[in-house]
Amino acid sequence: MNETWRIIELTENNAYLNMAIDDAILDEIGDGKSQPTIRFYRWLPNAVSIGRFQGMNDEVNIQKCADLNIDVVRRITGGGAVYHDYHGELTYSVIGKEELFPDGIHESYRYICNWIIDGLKSIGINAEFAPINDIIVDGRKISGNAQTRKKGVLLQHGTILYKIDISKMFSVLNISKEKISDKMIKNAEDRVTSVSLQAKSSFNELYEAILNSFKNGKKYEFGSLTTPELEKVREFEKIYRSYEWNFKR
Amino acid sequence: MYGSYKLKVHNGKLVSVKIIYSERIESVQILGDFFMYPEEAIEVIEKSLIGLGRNSDRTSIADGIKKTSEENRITMVGIDPDSMAEAIFMAMK
Numbered sequence: 001m002n003e004t005w006r007i008i009e010l011t012e013n014n015a016y017l018n019m020a021i022d023d024a025i026l027d028e029i030g031d032g033k034s035q036p037t038i039r040f041y042r043w044l045p046n047a048v049s050i051g052r053f054q055g056m057n058d059e060v061n062i063q064k065c066a067d068l069n070i071d072v073v074r075r076i077t078g079g080g081a082v083y084h085d086y087h088g089e090l091t092y093s094v095i096g097k098e099e100l101f102p103d104g105i106h107e108s109y110r111y112i113c114n115w116i117i118d119g120l121k122s123i124g125i126n127a128e129f130a131p132i133n134d135i136i137v138d139g140r141k142i143s144g145n146a147q148t149r150k151k152g153v154l155l156q157h158g159t160i161l162y163k164i165d166i167s168k169m170f171s172v173l174n175i176s177k178e179k180i181s182d183k184m185i186k187n188a189e190d191r192v193t194s195v196s197l198q199a200k201s202s203f204n205e206l207y208e209a210i211l212n213s214f215k216n217g218k219k220y221e222f223g224s225l226t227t228p229e230l231e232k233v234r235e236f237e238k239i240y241r242s243y244e245w246n247f248k249r
Numbered sequence: 250m251y252g253s254y255k256l257k258v259h260n261g262k263l264v265s266v267k268i269i270y271s272e273r274i275e276s277v278q279i280l281g282d283f284f285m286y287p288e289e290a291i292e293v294i295e296k297s298l299i300g301l302g303r304n305s306d307r308t309s310i311a312d313g314i315k316k317t318s319e320e321n322r323i324t325m326v327g328i329d330p331d332s333m334a335e336a337i338f339m340a341m342k
Contacts, residue, residue: 051281052291053279053280077284078283078288079284105286132261132284148286
């Protein structure tokens with residue numbers, strides 16, 4: 001399909017805006033008013049996002065987050081809780097009509113995750129896809145990804161770990177013993193790795209590598225949010241800031 | 250009474266249930282890091298479980314969830330009706 005992708009270059013936003021922007025783009029594409037979009041972003045201040053079906057108090061040390069000025073938000077997508085450190089990760093979203101992607105949930109995860117894998121390989125990191133929704137290096141997770149499908153639109157967003165602050169990550173997340181038990185690992189720290197542990201690339205070099213692999217083979221143009229998208233962002237941000245949404249489970 | 254149970258689905262995700270029940274289920278929440286499309290369907294499944302007898306076996310709980318899933322065209326990833334049923338059954342033991 002010869003669609004022109006819009007690429008929104010790296011921005012930094014708070015947690016509620018980041019989620020509202022994804023939601024607004026999805027909604028506008030669903031209404032046929034926006035083009036397929038790739039966006040890159042960071043979280044400022046640092047934040048924890050939880051999956052659509054998780055319990056906020058089960059997954060997150062709320063008091064610790066408040067003490068450290070860390071936002072907490074429930075995502076539109078399923079999956080697990082993620083600590084988003086401003087200096088520690090690159091986050092992306094890919095949003096487009098379902099027909100732009102392979103049929104099937106597993107195949108579409110693999111398809112988009114391969115863009116990340118190609119980018120990581122270009123900076124010397126031998127990453128591989130680990131179904132359902134992870135990318136790993138030597139068995140350790142370097143990228144987590146999550147999808148939703150609404151109005152005929154697929155949204156996948158995910159994070160690529162650049163540098164891990166293990167102690168902060170595990171002080172704000174309540175990692176359950178069930179989560180790690182079946183992976184036969186001794187502790188939660190053994191589950192993750194990062195670009196800075198695997199290569200000498202700077203954050204900007206990682207971003208350039210991922211940007212290049214995402215746009216590879218596509219017709220694209222750089223752009224920004226449209227006026228109708230911005231109006232929806234303002235509307236949706238209120239939901240993502242609300243206690244009713246974030247603590248509904 | 251209150252019951253809860255958490256399990257890790259083989260090659261899948263975590264599912265956790267929290268149930269308030271007497272002779273029958275009065276309320277239930279199904280939580281975890283799984284995926285479900287459409288996401289709003291989780292509330293449909295939870296509502297469908299209200300009124301289920303506390304002594305229901307795994308198979309009948311799973312059959313109910315399968316029926317609701319089919320009727321509402323629900324897709325689950327990293328979780329399935331059988332694992333949900335197992336967690337619900339164990340939470341009321």
